[in-house]
Amino acid sequence: MKNILIVDDHLQITEVLKEYVIKEGFHPIIAFDGQVALDVFFNNSIELVLLDVMLPKRDGFDVCKKIRSVSNVPIIMITAKGEDFHRIMGLDIGADDYIVKPFSPNEVMARVRAILRRIEKTEENHQTMVQLTYDNLVVYLDEKKVTIAQQEILLTKRELEILWLLLANREKVFSRDNLLDSLWGIDYFGDSRTVDTHIKRLRAKLDEVDHPKWEIATVWGQGYKFEGKNEK
Incomplete structure (x- = not known):
């Protein structure tokens, strides 16, 4: 399981989520502060984390950073209504998704199911494809590693998935909705700004090493694509 x-x-929130997690056939583990959350994570096999931002001892951002430094486990962050900067910061440090309070438990579980299905589908689709190369860029799917000119670029799991999808379909334009459907799942309830935030962070990391022959290009009014300069 x-x-x-x-x-x-908040005990009431954890009790409600616990009930719905059990109904979905998962096993819930509860933590009421950030330090306990990390202790639990490092001592158990965790498939997904539902993580509040405002926590005692260590806040959700700190917990997310610590987990992300060692694991690509999916993280859904929970933010207070109207705190848009929390959503952006969470995505920047590696969260896969966010939920705004007050939320519907059914929506939470729909997102959990979507993320876990996406992971299973990705593993099935790419089980025979373990590496993609273009010029000085190499993406190693199995090792979850990216290098440019033999220099490793540290990406989050979602950033690597975006790069893999764009590179595997070079010159194809992906709209924000295409990317959301492909990587977040067709029942994702968030908005397209999630895609823009991840693309911005991905570009910034890739630009740490010179790559004059390719780029993640914006096609105005349409979306994004991996563009080879010699293929224009």
Whole structure:
């Protein structure tokens, strides 16, 4: 049975999420502060984390950073209504998705199912494809590693998935909705700004090493694509 780590300091919220997690056939593990959340994570096999931002001892951002430094486990962050900067910061440090309070437990579980299905589908689709190369860029799917001119670029799991998808379909334009459907799942409830945030962070990391023969290009009014300069 897959373990879902629920991290929130409000007992009522954790009890509701616990009930729905059990109904979905998962095993809930509860943590009421950031330090306990990390202790639980490092001592259990966790398939997905539901992580509140405002926590005692260590906040959700700190917990997310620590987990992301060692693991690509999916993280859904929970933010207070109207705190848009929390959503952006969470995505920047490696969260896969976000949910705004107050939320519907059914929506939460729909997102959990979508992320876990996407992971299973990605693993099935890419089980025979382990490496993609273009000029000085190499993406190693199995090792979850990216190098440019033999220099490793540290990407989050979602950033690597975006790069892999664009590179595997070179010169194809992906709209924001295409990317959301392909990587977040067709029942994702968020908005397209999530895609823009991830693309911005991905570009910034790739630009740490010179790559004059390719780029992640914006096709105005349409979306994004991996563009080879010699293929224009």
